[in-house]
Amino acid sequence: MQRKAKTLSQNGMWKRSVITYLMILPGLIYFIINNILPMYGITLAFRNVSYKLGPLNSPLYPLEDLFVNFEMIFKQDIIGILLRNTLLYNVVFIVLDIVIPVAVAILFNAIESERSKKIFQTAILLPNIISWVIVGYIGYAFLSEKSGVISHLLGVTDFYHNPIYWPFILTVFHLWKCLGMGMVIYVSALVGIDASMYEAAKLDGATWWQRTVHITLPHLKKMIITMFILSLARIMTSDFGLFYQLPMNSSYLKDVTQTLDVYVFNNLVGNDPNIGLNAAVSAFQSVVGFILVILANFVIKKVDDESALF
Amino acid sequence: MKKILSFLLCVSMIATLAVGISGCGKQEESSGGRHVVMTYFYGENLPKDIDLVEAAVNDYLKELGSDLTMEFYPISVYSQNYSTILMTDPIDLMCVAFGSSPIYYAQMEMIQTITDEEIQKFCPNILEMNDEFDMMVRNSQGEIVGISTRELGFYNGGAYVIRKSDLNAIGLADQYPDGTPVTLSDLEMIFAKLKEAFPESYPIVSKMDESSHAVSVDPLGNNKFASGVLDFSTNGTESTQIVNYYESEAYVNFCKFMANCYANGWIDPEAETSTVTKNAAFINGVARGVLLEGLPSLRDDFATQVGEECVRLQILTPTCVPQRAEAITWAVAGPSENKQAALEFLDLFWSDVKLMNLIQWGIEGTHFEIVDAENGIIRYADGLTAETSGFRMGGGFYGDKRYIYVYESTVDTYEEQVAAKQEERAAMEAASQNPSPAGNFIYDSSAHDVTIKNIEAVIDRYANIMALGGYTDEVYAEFIAALKAADIDTVIADKQAQLDAYLAEING
Numbered sequence: 060m061q062r063k064a065k066t067l068s069q070n071g072m073w074k075r076s077v078i079t080y081l082m083i084l085p086g087l088i089y090f091i092i093n094n095i096l097p098m099y100g101i102t103l104a105f106r107n108v109s110y111k112l113g114p115l116n117s118p119l120y121p122l123e124d125l126f127v128n129f130e131m132i133f134k135q136d137i138i139g140i141l142l143r144n145t146l147l148y149n150v151v152f153i154v155l156d157i158v159i160p161v162a163v164a165i166l167f168n169a170i171e172s173e174r175s176k177k178i179f180q181t182a183i184l185l186p187n188i189i190s191w192v193i194v195g196y197i198g199y200a201f202l203s204e205k206s207g208v209i210s211h212l213l214g215v216t217d218f219y220h221n222p223i224y225w226p227f228i229l230t231v232f233h234l235w236k237c238l239g240m241g242m243v244i245y246v247s248a249l250v251g252i253d254a255s256m257y258e259a260a261k262l263d264g265a266t267w268w269q270r271t272v273h274i275t276l277p278h279l280k281k282m283i284i285t286m287f288i289l290s291l292a293r294i295m296t297s298d299f300g301l302f303y304q305l306p307m308n309s310s311y312l313k314d315v316t317q318t319l320d321v322y323v324f325n326n327l328v329g330n331d332p333n334i335g336l337n338a339a340v341s342a343f344q345s346v347v348g349f350i351l352v353i354l355a356n357f358v359i360k361k362v363d364d365e366s367a368l369f
Numbered sequence: 370m371k372k373i374l375s376f377l378l379c380v381s382m383i384a385t386l387a388v389g390i391s392g393c394g395k396q397e398e399s400s401g402g403r404h405v406v407m408t409y410f411y412g413e414n415l416p417k418d419i420d421l422v423e424a425a426v427n428d429y430l431k432e433l434g435s436d437l438t439m440e441f442y443p444i445s446v447y448s449q450n451y452s453t454i455l456m457t458d459p460i461d462l463m464c465v466a467f468g469s470s471p472i473y474y475a476q477m478e479m480i481q482t483i484t485d486e487e488i489q490k491f492c493p494n495i496l497e498m499n500d501e502f503d504m505m506v507r508n509s510q511g512e513i514v515g516i517s518t519r520e521l522g523f524y525n526g527g528a529y530v531i532r533k534s535d536l537n538a539i540g541l542a543d544q545y546p547d548g549t550p551v552t553l554s555d556l557e558m559i560f561a562k563l564k565e566a567f568p569e570s571y572p573i574v575s576k577m578d579e580s581s582h583a584v585s586v587d588p589l590g591n592n593k594f595a596s597g598v599l600d601f602s603t604n605g606t607e608s609t610q611i612v613n614y615y616e617s618e619a620y621v622n623f624c625k626f627m628a629n630c631y632a633n634g635w636i637d638p639e640a641e642t643s644t645v646t647k648n649a650a651f652i653n654g655v656a657r658g659v660l661l662e663g664l665p666s667l668r669d670d671f672a673t674q675v676g677e678e679c680v681r682l683q684i685l686t687p688t689c690v691p692q693r694a695e696a697i698t699w700a701v702a703g704p705s706e707n708k709q710a711a712l713e714f715l716d717l718f719w720s721d722v723k724l725m726n727l728i729q730w731g732i733e734g735t736h737f738e739i740v741d742a743e744n745g746i747i748r749y750a751d752g753l754t755a756e757t758s759g760f761r762m763g764g765g766f767y768g769d770k771r772y773i774y775v776y777e778s779t780v781d782t783y784e785e786q787v788a789a790k791q792e793e794r795a796a797m798e799a800a801s802q803n804p805s806p807a808g809n810f811i812y813d814s815s816a817h818d819v820t821i822k823n824i825e826a827v828i829d830r831y832a833n834i835m836a837l838g839g840y841t842d843e844v845y846a847e848f849i850a851a852l853k854a855a856d857i858d859t860v861i862a863d864k865q866a867q868l869d870a871y872l873a874e875i876n877g
Contacts, residue, residue, distance in 0.1 A: 078376055110455050110703040111478040134819045136855065137826040196644075204638050219642050220837075307642040310833030327452060333477070334452060 101345070103338035104128055114334060128339035137322070145297050145318040148226075152233055153290040157283055159234060160241030165275055167242060168249045169267075184239035191236075191300025198232060198305050219307060222315040229316070233301055241286075248282040249275065284359055284366045291351040295344035296320060319344060403435035405707060405714045407462035408454070409728075410444045411762065418731060418759030425732050429724060435714060439728075455479055460702040461711040464767070465515060471506050471698045472811050475514040480700035481708060482512040491712035492516070494720035498769065506698050508813060515698035516715060518767055527685045529556060529573075530651075530668050531563075531658040533678040539566050542680075548665065551682045553626040559682075560635040563657045573630070574637040574656040575647035584619040585685045587805040589812045589864065595824040596812055597861035599805060602685075609806050609872060611865045613857055615832070616849060624840035631838025641837055651675070665792055699767060718768055725768040731760030740777055747774045810871045812864045823855040 099115070105125050106117040120127050132138060163183070170176050186194070201209045202218040210216050218224055252274065260270050297318035306312045323337045352368075360367035416422075419441065427436050440458050447454070447464075451474070454460065465471045465480065474480045488496055488505070495516060499505060506515040529551070536542040539562035545551070551559070560572040585601035588594050589611070597611040602619030604610060614620055630636040637643060637656075650656035652674050661667055661681065668681040701711045718724060730737050730747065736758055737747040749758050755776075814821050831848040 081376065081380075109478045110452070111481070113704065114456065131819060135826065136823045199642065203642065216638075219639070309642055310829075310837060311839070313830060328450065 100338065101342050103335055104342035106335055106338075108334040108338075117335075128333075128335045129343065131336055132339055132343070137317070140314060141317055141319050141322050144302075144315065145295055145320075148229065148297060148302075148318070149290075149294045151226075151230060153287065153294070155230065155234060156237065156241055156290065157286060160238055161245050161276075161279060161283065163238060164242045164245035164249060164279075165271055167246055168275075180239075180243070183242055186236045187239045189236070191298075191304040194232065194236060194300070195304035195307060198228070199307060202228070219309045220311045222312050225306060225312050225315045229301060229305065232305055233298065236301075244286065245279060245282060248279055252278045281366050285368055288352055288355050288359070288368050291355050292348040294351055295347045299324060403710045403713070404438070405435065405461045405710050406438045406440060406459055407711075407714070408447065408460055408464050409439040409441050409762075410447050410464070411441060415441060415443075416731075416760045416762070418736070421735070422727065422731050422760050426724070426727055429727065433717065435710065435717075437714065451479060455702060455704060459704070461705040461707045462715060463700055463702045464697060465700055466697040470811070471515040471700055472508045472813060474700070475508055475512070476815055478703045480514060480703055481705065482508070482514055483701065483708075483712065485513065487708070487712060488513060491709055492716040492719075494716050498719065503808075506811065508811065515700035516719070518697045518699075518770055528661045528665075528668075529559075529658050529682045529684060530661045530671050530679050531559075531682065532675060533680050535563065535567070535657050536680055539563060545680065545682055547668070547680045549682055551684055553622060553684075556682075556684070557626065557629060557635075560630065561633065564633065564635055567657055570655055570657050571637045571650075572635045572657050573640075573647070573660060574643065574645070574650040575640055575660060584614070584617065584623055586614060587807055588614075589807055589810055589868065595821050595828060595857070595860065596814055596817075596864045597857070599807060601805075607806060609868060611861050611868060613849075613852065613861060615828075615852060621845070624835045624845065627836055628838045628840040636838070641833075648674075697767070720769065722769075722772045725772065726774050728767075729762050729773055731758070736760045737774070737776075739774070745772065745774045746777050748777045806872075807868060808871075808875060810868055812867060814860070814864075817860050817863060820856050820860055824852060824857050824860065827851040827855050 102119070103114055103117075105128070106114070106119050108114055109117045112118075119125070167176070167179060167183075170179065189197075199207070201207050204210060204216045204219065207218065210218060215224075218228070256274050257270055260274060265273070297320045299320045302316050302318050302321050303324065306316045309316075319340055323340050326333065326337050356368050411419075419439075423437075423439050426439070430436055440454075440460060442450075442454065451463075451465070455463070463480065465474055471480060475482055495504065504517045505513045506517055508514050533542060536545060539559070541559065541562065545555075545559070563570075563572045586594070586598040587601065588598045589596075594614040598614045599606075599608065599610070600612050600614065600617045600619065603617050604612070627636075631638065637650075645655065647656065647659050648671075651659035651671065659671065661671075665681055668679050672679040699715055701708050705711060718728075727733075733739065734750060736750055736753070738750050740746045740748050749755070755761060827848070831844070831851065834844070835848070
């Protein structure tokens with residue numbers, strides 16, 4: 060009798076859960092189509108791609124030449140510049156994308172007025188939804204030689220001719236555009252911290268800085284590590300819009316604006332439609348990202364098991 | 370109620386996804402037989418009567434037993450997306466243009482090679498036309514990779530167009546009548562006077578493409594000059610010696626000229642990043658002149674737009690460099706299973722005056738009326754204008770261009786227009802008399818793919834900077850040293866060997 064009741068209860072739960080499972084289904088299908096099936100495309104990096112046969116019917120290179128597309132990339136002189144730019148910008152972005160959003164999130168959390176919070180949140184998030192094409196022209200309005208506001212204020216007229224400024228300009232625009240989203244993630248973690256801990260610390264005479272260092276940051280640690288590991292996965296990729304649209308494709312700036320993604324794009328829209336070669340670049344990006352994620356997670360697990368992502 | 374709504378929402382999302390998935394990868398199947406799918410381009414806006422014209426083309430073709438689907442692309446998209454288009458659209462006939470190499474595309478199997486037997490069998494008209502003007506583009510194995518357009522000669526002569534009133538204002542109208550050849554030194558003098566007379570404007574606002582306006586070369590199939598060129602400016606059109614373009618005297622002169630232009634404020638300092646087109650800048654007066662590539666009659670288009678007479682100053686001696694990276698080639702797309710029908714249609718397209726003008730200008734009576742059949746002059750139908758007409762394809766990237774109609778001029782008298790058309794033909798004939806000695810040779814660079822990429826990377830890094838006035842002796846020396854380090858001399862030697870072998874073969 061008890062068993063029958065349990066079965067009925069399980070059936071009831073299952074029925075109640077059907078809707079929930081159904082709601083997962085569209086996302087799951089999307090995930091399979093958008094993220095899983097295209098993984099097969101990684102084989103293009105090892106194929107002698109023929110337009111006649113189609114990309115997926117093109118033959119794989121024989122085993123001894125399997126990495127011929129990769130060899131072709133690494134034999135090119137430009138690869139040094141591409142790797143340098145991609146890696147260095149990402150290292151800077153990874154650090155700043157943690158430090159600054161965390162700091163802003165903590166400051167944001169200290170605002171007491173709900174109205175002010177809403178205004179600041181909207182202002183900081185807004186750049187995130189503006190396309191890079193528009194941001195490119197906003198940048199141009201600030202930096203152009205003839206009519207740029209900043210050019211006139213600083214008396215500098217060669218922003219688009221002098222690469223020396225661009226590592227800073229790119230970093231500033233990246234932060235301006237991405238800060239909002241990073242901040243929201245950390246704010247969501249801050250909201251979960253028990254307010255009584257702050258009250259208790261305050262009663263014990265802890266200053267704002269001490270409360271931040273000893274309560275807030277330890278609670279954010281797991282989120283920071285998660286974001287760090289996810290950033291490592293993208294260490295060989297770059298924000299195409301940032302590096303292509305913002306510098307207006309100026310010839311003078313290519314030394315500091317060419318990354319692997321810009322290189323692939325230029326190849327594909329230029330006169331070299333070698334899909335295998337460009338797929339090899341993408342495969343290289345993914346593999347490096349994958350290895351770094353595994354390594355970083357392994358190290359974190361050794362140091363602090365609970366903070367590891369998996 | 371909430372559950373029912375949630376359930377319905379889920380079902381509708383899944384259904385939408387399913388519909389989306391079923392649509393993915395669904396291509397218009399080529400019907401086989403004599404149905405041909407061809408690429409076609411438009412400028413900025415798709416003409417509104419495009420379906421009407423396509424239907425008219427098919428009505429016309431029905432009598433001949435074939436039918437056609439035209440896949441339309443904006444030129445800007447098409448020129449940068451050959452690979453995507455071939456992967457996604459079922460193309461039979463495709464245009465390879467805008468600096469792309471049909472030989473490289475054939476190597477990549479993006480286009481099919483065509484045998485001489487197939488041309489004999491399916492393209493008798495093209496074969497006949499080929500006797501007087503070689504239109505077959507061949508690779509180093511002698512296989513045909515495409516058919517170029519039939520022109521009187523590819524007109525490779527850059528020019529500077531300026532309002533006659535401006536020339537008057539600086540006191541040079543008598544000295545420089547229309548068509549006068551000018552050197553870069555002449556241009557410097559003209560630019561200086563223009564800047565003095567119109568300090569708020571610039572003589573030019575766009576960076577100069579030296580290969581169109583300052584250095585006459587035949588790159589023999591490599592549009593970035595990474596493998597050396599025949600340099601007509603320095604060595605004349607007789608030499609078959611391939612040289613490093615960037616070491617030529619003409620190129621150095623061009624770089625110094627551009628540096629001078631920037632230093633003196635004769636060119637908009639934001640020429641590279643500006644969003645205003647050079648034509649628009651000329652029309653609205655920001656630029657006092659405009660650099661022009663192509664036929665002399667294009668000057669009249671500017672005259673129409675600015676509403677006053679313009680003068681064209683010839684910078685480069687026109688030369689005939691046919692059927693290579695600069696020209697327009699039509700080819701059978703790699704994935705096509707309709708090769709025979711594609712070639713048969715191409716043959717018709719190249720020889721049928723009605724068909725080629727139908728595709729270029731639309732339907733006679735609806736979009737245009739013939740004014741003078743002998744000289745090929747038409748006008749807009751029923752009081753239509755260029756702005757109100759539902760169809761007008763200015764490009765004309767196909768066919769026998771001798772038989773493409775032209776619209777009557779709105780500023781010239783009829784006699785003047787006929788004279789202009791004759792001038793145009795004479796200019797092309799003159800260019801044909803000044804051909805590249807390399808004939809139809811195209812360099813096969815497949816043995817040096819990586820080296821060429823390295824050289825191109827160096828060119829990308831320096832050449833644009835030179836064209837933007839960045840020349841100094843030090844930067845130039847650095848540029849040449851980088852080219853040498855990238856092994857340009859080895860590629861030039863290989864290209865020279867291939868050219869010598871080709872010339873030896875055709876000269877018996």
